[in-house]
Amino acid sequence: MKTVLSTLNAKYIHTSLSIRYLKAYAQPEYEVELAEYTIKDPAMNIVTDLHAKKPEIIGFSCYIWNIEETIKVIKMLKKINPSLIIVLGGPEVTYDTKEWMDKIPEVDFIIIGEGEQSFKQLLDELNGEQNFDNVSGIAYREENKVQIKPQRNKVDLKVLPSPFRFEEDLQHLSKRVTYIETSRGCPFSCQFCLSSIEVGVRYFDREKVKEDIRFLMENGAKTIKFVDRTFNISRSYAMEMFQFLIDEHKPGTVFQFEITADIMRPEVIQFLNDHAPKGLFRFEIGVQSTNDATNELVMRKQNFNKLTRTVTMVKEGGKIDQHLDLIAGLPEENYDSFKKTFNDVFELRPEELQLGFLKMLRGTGLRLRAEHHGYVYMDHSPYEILKNNVLSFDDITKIKHLEDVLEKYWNDHRMDETIEYLVTHLFQTPFDFFQDFGTYWDEKGWTRIGHQLEDLYKHLYDFLGSNKRNELTIASGFMKYDYLRNQNYKPRKPWWSETLSKQERSKIYHSVLENPLLLGEEFAKKQFSEKDLFKHTVLETLPFNLDHYLKTGKIINENSFVLVHYDAIHSNTTVYTVLSSELDTKVS
Template sequence: MKTVLASLNAKYIHTNLAIRYLKAYAAPEFDVELAEYTIKDPEMNIVTDLFNRKPDIIGFSCYIWNIEETIRVVKMLKKINPNLFIVFGGPEVTYDVPEWLERLPEIDVIALGEGEETFKQLLASLNDGRSLDSVGGIAYINDDGMLKVNPQPNKLDLRGLPSPFRFKEDIPHLSKRVTYIETSRGCPFSCQFCLSSIEVGVRYFDRKKIKDDIRYLLENGAKTIKFVDRTFNISRSYAMEMFQFLIDEHRPGTVFQFEITGDIMRPEVIDFLNKEAPPGLFRFEIGVQSTNDQTNELVKRRQNFEKLTRTVTMVKQGGKIDQHLDLIAGLPEENYDSFRNTFNDVFALRPEELQLGFLKLLRGTGLRIDAKKYGYVYMDHAPYEMLCNNVLSFDEIIKIKQVEDVLEKYWNAHRMDYTIEFLVQYVFETPFDFFKAFGSFWEKQGWSRIGHQLDDLFKRLNEFLIHENIEQLAIVQAFMKWDYLINQRYKPRHSWWIDGICKEEKQKVLHYISVNPHVVSGEFTELNLTDKDLFKHAAVEQFPFSMEKYLTNGEILAEPEYGLIIYYGDTMEKRTFFFSKSQLEAVLTARK
């Protein structure tokens, strides 16, 4: 019987690790095809492709981000071919099985939990025409119309699992997509909002096999490898061994991502990484979720924020590893003011990325079971996001979502770091208050419903600041201009502002410094640039304070200054130089 394992991924760059484990485990007895799509693909296209493969059995990997799209695909497939045998598996359908089978008669079998052994047994039974009674870890409606749930088999010895990475058809895509890898399953913690808390204990894969797989992936062009272990650093010795291995084996351009528990990270591990890891090789994802002690206690989350802060700070000081910190709005007893404090606590650490998510009441989690206790109202369908609870209204959820919108565009995208840093330090009371005010203004202007280019982001922030009538507007606009210029790969043809120095003045400045480069610096003189070079590759702008002094020591010194940026495209780095307005004006006046 021809078998296809399918998945609708959230994005094209993602890959599904689960279906690859199932395929590898089913071999050599069963030759299984893989079929991956995205949730953005037209459903008719997915149905057509699957139909043309002429399968007898299709297994779908189901998660909160793809379940609704997967259901629509399956309903169409079953209408076309009622004899098609449909298997659902994955975390989204492992729980509330009676509800799924009642809601979706199109499903023939649901595979529960860890699926490698279950799926292989299922294929053997279907191919031999045997009863499903002997297949462990499945649920289905039997011939009598009764729900049948077979007990799950014992947990697998992960050390014996075959590699999910040795498929030739994957090789052409390795450099373009994220490769997911796991070195362990399970989680030592019991956070009641997370499915990982349900599985007791942590099991490890064979280290030698994992290393061999990583070498194979790197040799075949993999660029981004993400470890999906729930707590990669639960074992210090294991983490150190893997970090050293990855440092030794890495190729230029490779990035390894990990989910790290920040408060258990030992300082000596961070010292090692700060000294030995090449810049950009590692990326850490750290779930903070909340800094409210009562909230953490209610969800059985053990967290020492002081130690977490130490970890994040040490890593940031090392300057080699980007950090992605997560927050969850809507956890028990965390009201609007408490979440504001949580946000400010975590933003103070200045992570390279701060992800603001909203609580999802996942099937099977303790928090979903206790939803009434905290007054949760949440979506009936995936992703089951909370709408309100006993301490957080829907109106307050909307306000936090507005924060999320501009946070993503203006902090996580790093388009204007100097500007945002000044705003949150000196203009608004707290970072949350800035993002909240700007997010509310953004929504009122209707900008959330239209697209935007880079220039639009600067114009919209400028419009907001003018509306707020802030005293330091000229300083903030100067930082905005600086951010705009230094984040360009090439000299911009146009600028979003209209009150800079005029074209004639720019031409005079550029001509003069091409003839008198010593006015800028000795380093600039050594570049030996002509008029033509400067007009083509250089941008010059005037600032109301010394940008050079600020970049050096954070001091705002009221000395008007010119900033010169020379762009070399892909061949050389951008170069920046500064010279005082008074110095240049004096020379230009003397020339006249």
């Protein structure tokens, strides 16, 4: 029977590892076609494409981010072809399976849990005697009653065939994220996470994993993300893999890992700081909360002091970007407690701070005990909470406002020096800045419209003018500096009105050219003419000594000039600074 495996990814650059494992395991007895889409694709377009493949069996991999759109597709397909056999699998339908069978009568089978063996057994029966009682780990209908057959045994991961050797995938490897797993399961029992349900950790064959990674790199894979829930649970295993990746990586490849930071030993971090090429690794670290009582309620063991040590050592090493996660809405974490959690983690200055909101996932202990903490949450995916006994809906809304500007102004790194100055000097805490700005942003209605880069600077300037007008001069100086240094090409029209006339710029350029060493030896070597400076640089005055601030973090109220050179040929931007007082005699 013609079989197609499909899923709706969150983004085009994502790929589904699950359907590739199913396809690999089904071969050579069954030839399965893969068809991936995104949740942004119109349902009619997906249905049209799938129908054109003339399948007799279609399987969908289901998650909280795609289940609603997947249901639309399923219902349309079944109306077009009532004889089509529809199979669902994935974490979203593994739990409350009977409810899903009742809710979606168009579905014929659901694979429960790990799917490789169950799906192949199902294909055996669909293409044979159709005695589904022989298949473990499925739900199906028999005489209008839902039958559920639990899984018998876990698959031996060491014998699973590679999901990466399909010819049709090779041309896309350089453009998409490739997901890989070296283990399944998690040693921890966090009650908000599905991984806590599977007891123990099982490993794939190490040498086969290495061969897969070599193959992916040789065929152009650029971003390889390990989906292991805790990559570093075994120190010896993690060290072996880190060494392998350092030794055999291809230039331009990035590897991402989910790391449990408080169990990472300092000697491991030191090894990475000493030997890993810059940019090769990226760590994702789930902090979630720094409230010990909250962590205890969700059975999450975490030593924040050791986590801080790890994050700090990695950051000081300068080799690895870190993405830290927080969850708003965990048990007994009220607004003030979450504020402390946010400030605790922002103090570490991670390259990215992801703020999420608790989702009551099917099958998790927290969902089963939702009433105990007064949780009210969405009936449909992603089951995000609306409130609980200590956090009101208004509190959650405020935190969402904060999350919006955090993403735009910190995680995108458009104005790092500006934000650092604001959260250190002008606002009581980082949380206060992001919260106040987020609330202002929402009141202005900016959430509902798109924004150019210049708009983001103008909006921040407006906010500071309404909130911190007396300190606006210094803040706007930092904003100008960040704006100019983060451009790849000379900006045609900066977001502010020019403060220097053409004549004033000409005087300063003359002064600089007469004594180029004022801007350093590198500047002097370039031997610019005045024409070069007018054509390829921007000159702006700042109300403080920028060079002193960058070296010490302290503000001295003496004017300085920033001269930014844009080398269009090499796409290179260079910033030079000089004190106004050093140029006074020359300018006069």
